[in-house]
Amino acid sequence: MSSLVEGAIIGANQTFLTWTGYRREELIPAKKFCDLLTVPGQIFYETQFAPLLQMQGFVKGVAFDLVRTNRQPLPVLVNSTLVAAKDGRPAFIRSLFFDATDRRRYESELLLARRNLAEQVKLRTAELEKEIVHRTRAEASLQDLTLRLLKLQDDERRRLARELHDSVGQILSAVSMNLGFLSRKANHLEEPVRARVAETSELIQEALKEIRVVSHLLHPPLLDEMGLAAALRTYIEGFSNRAKVQVALTIEENFGRLPQDLETGIFRIVQESLTNIHRHAESATASVSVLRSREQVQIIVQDRGKGIPESVDHGVGLRGMRERVAQFGGLLEIETSSSGTTITSTFPING
Amino acid sequence: MLRNGREAAICAALRKVDIIFASRVSFLLNRFSKAPVSILKRNNVKVCGRGPIPMLFAHGYGCDQKMWRLVTPAFENDYRVVLFDHVGAGGSDLAAFSPAKYANLKGYAQDVLEICRELDLQNVEFVGHSVSSMIGLLAAVEEPSRFADLIMIGPSPCYIDDPGYKGGFSRADIEGLLDFLDSNYLGWSTTMAPVIMGNPERPELSEELTNSFCRTDPEIAKQFARVTFLSDNREDLPRLTVPSLILQCDVDAIAPLPVGTYLHSRLPESSLRFLKATGHCPQLSAPEETIREMKNYLAMKN
Numbered sequence: 001m002s003s004l005v006e007g008a009i010i011g012a013n014q015t016f017l018t019w020t021g022y023r024r025e026e027l028i029p030a031k032k033f034c035d036l037l038t039v040p041g042q043i044f045y046e047t048q049f050a051p052l053l054q055m056q057g058f059v060k061g062v063a064f065d066l067v068r069t070n071r072q073p074l075p076v077l078v079n080s081t082l083v084a085a086k087d088g089r090p091a092f093i094r095s096l097f098f099d100a101t102d103r104r105r106y107e108s109e110l111l112l113a114r115r116n117l118a119e120q121v122k123l124r125t126a127e128l129e130k131e132i133v134h135r136t137r138a139e140a141s142l143q144d145l146t147l148r149l150l151k152l153q154d155d156e157r158r159r160l161a162r163e164l165h166d167s168v169g170q171i172l173s174a175v176s177m178n179l180g181f182l183s184r185k186a187n188h189l190e191e192p193v194r195a196r197v198a199e200t201s202e203l204i205q206e207a208l209k210e211i212r213v214v215s216h217l218l219h220p221p222l223l224d225e226m227g228l229a230a231a232l233r234t235y236i237e238g239f240s241n242r243a244k245v246q247v248a249l250t251i252e253e254n255f256g257r258l259p260q261d262l263e264t265g266i267f268r269i270v271q272e273s274l275t276n277i278h279r280h281a282e283s284a285t286a287s288v289s290v291l292r293s294r295e296q297v298q299i300i301v302q303d304r305g306k307g308i309p310e311s312v313d314h315g316v317g318l319r320g321m322r323e324r325v326a327q328f329g330g331l332l333e334i335e336t337s338s339s340g341t342t343i344t345s346t347f348p349i350n351g
Numbered sequence: 352m353l354r355n356g357r358e359a360a361i362c363a364a365l366r367k368v369d370i371i372f373a374s375r376v377s378f379l380l381n382r383f384s385k386a387p388v389s390i391l392k393r394n395n396v397k398v399c400g401r402g403p404i405p406m407l408f409a410h411g412y413g414c415d416q417k418m419w420r421l422v423t424p425a426f427e428n429d430y431r432v433v434l435f436d437h438v439g440a441g442g443s444d445l446a447a448f449s450p451a452k453y454a455n456l457k458g459y460a461q462d463v464l465e466i467c468r469e470l471d472l473q474n475v476e477f478v479g480h481s482v483s484s485m486i487g488l489l490a491a492v493e494e495p496s497r498f499a500d501l502i503m504i505g506p507s508p509c510y511i512d513d514p515g516y517k518g519g520f521s522r523a524d525i526e527g528l529l530d531f532l533d534s535n536y537l538g539w540s541t542t543m544a545p546v547i548m549g550n551p552e553r554p555e556l557s558e559e560l561t562n563s564f565c566r567t568d569p570e571i572a573k574q575f576a577r578v579t580f581l582s583d584n585r586e587d588l589p590r591l592t593v594p595s596l597i598l599q600c601d602v603d604a605i606a607p608l609p610v611g612t613y614l615h616s617r618l619p620e621s622s623l624r625f626l627k628a629t630g631h632c633p634q635l636s637a638p639e640e641t642i643r644e645m646k647n648y649l650a651m652k653n
Binding site: 005006007034038039040041042043044046047048050051054055062063104107108111 | 412532534636
């Protein structure tokens with residue numbers, strides 16, 4: 001098909017006429033190239049096809065719909081060339097049309113598939129985003145739960161310690177006093193009875209001592225009264241004796257006081273770390289250093305044991321420690337190898 | 352003071368949400384503002400000509416600055432000719448495209464003003480083709496002192512028919528255009544996008560893309576089409592204080608005759624000239640006539 005630069009059709013072959021349904025005299029010279037296009041095609045023709053053709057002299061493979069006399073669109077691909085007259089000025093446009101019915105059908109399927117895919121990606125992204133929110137929430141409530149458990153545990157221990165010390169301890173003390181009275185008045189009794197009284201008295205003393213140890217472990221009374229340094233020193237001394245692990249403690253003489261919660265937290269971290277060493281690490285020695293600067297406290301617990309196996313990394317004990325540290329906005333770092341473990345916890349000091 | 356457990360848990364949860372949010376924000380920022388690209392590079396600005404007065408040419412939808420090549424030589428003796436590509440077209444920086452910024456013509460008008468500021472252009476003779484006439488109008492409404500005249504070639508303030516206004520198209524026509532573009536850009540994104548996006552310096556790819564000016568991401572092209580053809584700047588017309596020339600082509604399907612006369616009646620201080628040239632791009636089909644009308648207007652002004 002040939003047309004003038006301004007659009008009027010000046011020639012068309014029989015195939016073009018058959019395709020479009022026009023008779024030759026209907027097309028020439030009354031119709032323009034644009035008249036055979038859909039409105040979107042006309043916009044494209046005016047804004048891109050025509051300027052491009054004028055600039056580079058040809059256009060290739062543009063997908064248009066030709067509007068036939070029966071109003072049915074015919075999908076075509078168009079190659080157009082600008083043919084110059086002798087003076088070099090453009091004389092007319094020669095256009096070749098290819099029936100693209102099948103091709104367009106595949107293309108629209110492809111387009112549809114692409115759009116569906118994009119839609120699915122969008123849906124899945126939304127789902128994933130929802131899931132992230134969900135998980136974040138679940139994570140937060142788990143953390144909340146862990147913290148509440150820790151708090152409950154602390155309170156319960158404190159209560160038990162007090163109970164043991166105050167009621168059982170008091171009762172035993174009373175029994176002990178009675179026994180003392182008995183033994184003083186027991187001179188006239190037979191030897192085996194006196195021996196039993198003396199033995200009972202010793203057992204009571206032992207029970208009292210045991211209660212003191214247990215209640216100290218549950219909640220060191222020194223912690224509240226004398227502070228972290230004294231409580232740690234006493235605790236570690238006792239631990240070394242009981243557990244047969246030689247523990248070296250480094251803490252400043254005048255370490256000073258910290259908020260009660262924080263002191264308890266630090267004490268529990270040390271306690272938990274040492275208990276782990278005793279139970280799992282198989283280390284003969286350990287060291288505990290507590291360092292204090294103006295802004296933070298750092299606790300380093302080190303052993304020369306066999307290290308923490310990877311499977312334990314997410315264990316309840318370590319998780320509890322992490323949460324404890326996180327509760328104070330601190331950071332827990334664990335370095336472990338087959339030749340020992342170092343647990344460093346750093347707490348900020350607020351205010 | 353120390354926070355209790357519950358507060359700590361909430362804070363921890365918020366921290367996590369913050370991290371997710373921050374990572375999304377930085378992802379978006381990275382995507383749309385990589386390194387600070389200079390304005391001149393972003394819009395592929397080219398300056399030529401020997402005159403003192405700046406003449407800024409803005410191409411329309413579907414084209415790039417190359418479409419001015421038959422017109423600009425006629426002005427290079429007397430003017431400082433400034434050419435540029437809208438972001439998304441021609442040799443502009445595709446990475447600078449932001450769907451939000453270019454969601455309407457104001458984003459493009461902003462770029463025009465930024466180019467003016469960057470080159471310190473004063474008393475600009477602005478020449479806008481098609482949709483760029485309205486982009487120039489928005490820029491001149493915002494900063495009238497910078498512009499001497501607006502020369503509008505094939506302008507339209509609104510392409511869609513409205514009661515009492517005939518723009519030439521229906522909304523369905525424009526939706527159809529977007530589908531039409533889809534079928535003409537099919538295959539582009541998978542084959543060309545990696546090549547072009549990976550080469551900001553643009554090797555000359557024109558041979559391979561002979562049915563489009565725009566070595567442009569089809570999604571960008573479609574958005575520009577949508578923004579162009581759904582724009583309605585009729586309310587802005589009376590706010591223009593800069594004098595203007597409307598060049599109305601004969602038989603222009605994109606900006607038909609009634610649109611030109613409508614513009615003339617609404618634009619204060621406007622002149623309307625009818626060209627014998629047909630179609631929508633007289634600067635290509637009838638450059639001599641276009642140049643003559645522009646020169647006549649500028650001569651009359653002075």
